[in-house]
Amino acid sequence: MTMPTRNSSAPRPHRKFFHKKKFCKFCNDSNLKIDYKNYILLRDFLTERGKIMPRRITGNCAGHQRELTVAIKRARVIALLPFVVSEG
Numbered sequence: 001m002t003m004p005t006r007n008s009s010a011p012r013p014h015r016k017f018f019h020k021k022k023f024c025k026f027c028n029d030s031n032l033k034i035d036y037k038n039y040i041l042l043r044d045f046l047t048e049r050g051k052i053m054p055r056r057i058t059g060n061c062a063g064h065q066r067e068l069t070v071a072i073k074r075a076r077v078i079a080l081l082p083f084v085v086s087e088g
């Protein structure tokens, strides 16, 4: 009788940080359009403080990150400045 050799000492790297998938969401999904009116989508790319997340975190390509930045800035402007200022 031989003892079953247990060779389960293979190193199992413990992932300390959640690794976000690094790919451009917009290149991946052609249905996804960057639109300043689509604030729900834009919100995903803002930090809790309302800052635009850097590309290294979002994984966006340069082109789409740029579009996104423009859209977010536009959305901000619209939120800040109402179209019609009603006078009392």
Ligand SMILES: [Zn+2]
Pocket (backbone or CB within 6 Å): 024, 025, 026, 027, 028, 060, 061, 062, 063, 064, 065
């Ligand atoms: Zn892209």
